[in-house]
Amino acid sequence: MSSLIAWLGLGRRANLAKCLCDSDSGDSITIVEKAEVIRSQVEDAKSQTAQKLVQSIIATHMELLELPHFRPGKTIDELLGNLVSLCCQIHDQEIVRQVHENAGMQAILPSLRQICAEAESCLEAHWADRIVNGGVGSSPDDVFERLKSFPYYENYVDLTRLELCAMYSVTNSHPHKVAFIGSGPLPLTSLCMLDELKNSPMSLKGLSHCSDRIQPVILNMDYDEVAIAASLSLSLKLGARGQGMEFVCAEAGSDHQSLSEFDVVYVAALVGMSQADKEDILVKVANKMKRGALVVIRSSWGLRTCLYPEVDMTTDRLLQRLEPCVVVHPYGQVVNSVIVARVKP
Numbered sequence: 001m002s003s004l005i006a007w008l009g010l011g012r013r014a015n016l017a018k019c020l021c022d023s024d025s026g027d028s029i030t031i032v033e034k035a036e037v038i039r040s041q042v043e044d045a046k047s048q049t050a051q052k053l054v055q056s057i058i059a060t061h062m063e064l065l066e067l068p069h070f071r072p073g074k075t076i077d078e079l080l081g082n083l084v085s086l087c088c089q090i091h092d093q094e095i096v097r098q099v100h101e102n103a104g105m106q107a108i109l110p111s112l113r114q115i116c117a118e119a120e121s122c123l124e125a126h127w128a129d130r131i132v133n134g135g136v137g138s139s140p141d142d143v144f145e146r147l148k149s150f151p152y153y154e155n156y157v158d159l160t161r162l163e164l165c166a167m168y169s170v171t172n173s174h175p176h177k178v179a180f181i182g183s184g185p186l187p188l189t190s191l192c193m194l195d196e197l198k199n200s201p202m203s204l205k206g207l208s209h210c211s212d213r214i215q216p217v218i219l220n221m222d223y224d225e226v227a228i229a230a231s232l233s234l235s236l237k238l239g240a241r242g243q244g245m246e247f248v249c250a251e252a253g254s255d256h257q258s259l260s261e262f263d264v265v266y267v268a269a270l271v272g273m274s275q276a277d278k279e280d281i282l283v284k285v286a287n288k289m290k291r292g293a294l295v296v297i298r299s300s301w302g303l304r305t306c307l308y309p310e311v312d313m314t315t316d317r318l319l320q321r322l323e324p325c326v327v328v329h330p331y332g333q334v335v336n337s338v339i340v341a342r343v344k345p
Contacts, residue, residue, distance in 0.1 A: 041153060049091065050098035054105055057306060058088055061108045061115070068120040072126050078245050080119055088099045090331060109306065116307050117270045121227075125188035128230040132237050132242040133188075141240030149240070151189065159334045160192035163296055166340045167264065170325040171294065174200070175263040176214050181252045181285065183220035183266030184235070184237035185230035186247070189266070194244050219246045223256065253284025260290050269308045269336050279318055280310050286321040289343045297339040301329045304337075313339055320344070 004096065059085050067076055099105060131146040147153065175197065180190050197216035222228050226247045235242035249259045252271050259265055265285055272278035278297075286295065300310040313324040322341040329337045 005285075007104070009305070018230075018275045030197055046092070046095050047098065050095045050102070053086065053091075053095070053099050053170050053303070054102045057083070057099075057112070058104055058108060058304060058325070060086075061112050064115050066113075069122075070115065071122045076119060084307065084335065087306050088333065088335060089303065091303065099303060105306075108175070112306060113309060117273065120270065121184065124184050125227070125230060128234055129183040132230075132233050138224065138237070140237065140241060143234070143237045144241060147188075147234075150186070151190070156188040158332075159330075159336060159338075160189055160196060160332065162328060162334065163338050163340075164190050164193070164196055166326050166328050166338050167294060167296065170340055170342065171191050173217070173263065175294075177217050177219075177262045178264045178266065179221060179259055179262045180220040180266040180268070181281075182266075182271035183231060183247075184268070185220050185224075185227040185322060186232045186234070188269075190220050190245060191235075191238070193239065194218050198244070208283075215244055217246060218246050219248060219262070221248050221250050221252070223251045225249050252281045253288065256289075259288040261287060262289065262293060264294045264296060265289060265297045267298065269300070275309065275312055275315075278309070279315060282318060283321055286343050290343045291343055291344050294325075295341045295343065297341065299327075299337040300335070301337050303334055307335060310337075311339060315340060334336075 060079055063079055064070075070076060108306070127150050127327050131143060133148070135142065178190075178193060178197075180193075184191055192214060217300065218226070220231055222231075228247050232247045235245040248257060252267070267278075267281065267285065272281050281296065282295065289295070297311050297313070298308070300308040300311060313319075313322065313327075321344055322338070323344055324339065324341045326340045327337065
């Protein structure tokens, strides 16, 4: 029986080989040609997609340049909303590469990022004033309800949780003292972080049966006095929810501000608008921190780099002072990527 099976199998293979040999060589050429046509069509489709994205982004940039200011309003809200949605789309690497390498995109990118930064600052300042001074009621609960009505509040909640998970993936320590550089007039990350740290079971000192909690402290740093004044006022209006928030007006990496007592130091996405700027700041910050402390850097990826600059942590200068531990790229409505690095000795 085994001989019969072997013979039948051999026969099948021989017949198959004969069919392949007898087939017209023109058919093979046709298959290759068809494959080439399909590949060319795919490449053309990607190029067309990239070109449409470039045209949309450049057109939006031109419209933004024509605005008299970047304060919140119907026109700018619509333009920036569409831009963010466009840049949060997921495309394959070839399309993203073509968008980034387009000469027109490279020409407008610094200006576009600067506009986005200014518009974000205007949006935060507007809402900080609205939350503190607008609406009915001035109790801490009333102020908190207005805070939650900020259009991107849930995004900050999601991003903060994402960042905490990234931190906990590289350390067993629970952060008790956090500094946030570039906190702005509406310190949503700091407030979300404070709430998470206060309510985390890990904030219990020692064993789980111990009743003493170590109260977390978050130091908010910004070079803008107006931003610090606005965020301080908001924090005070929030009552107990704002307890633990501290404020200082200082430049990033300032010689007058020590960072050696902090477990974690955040560097906001808008702190430094180029790789060189960010490297200068990160080196200064790391030099003021204790060994083993964490730096959380907000970055970007894909088309989101049109909104915020990407941070390259693999340069020799940064690797001398910081050990990159984890990078998280969100795929949803959260715009910023998260980099967690540890300060080297």
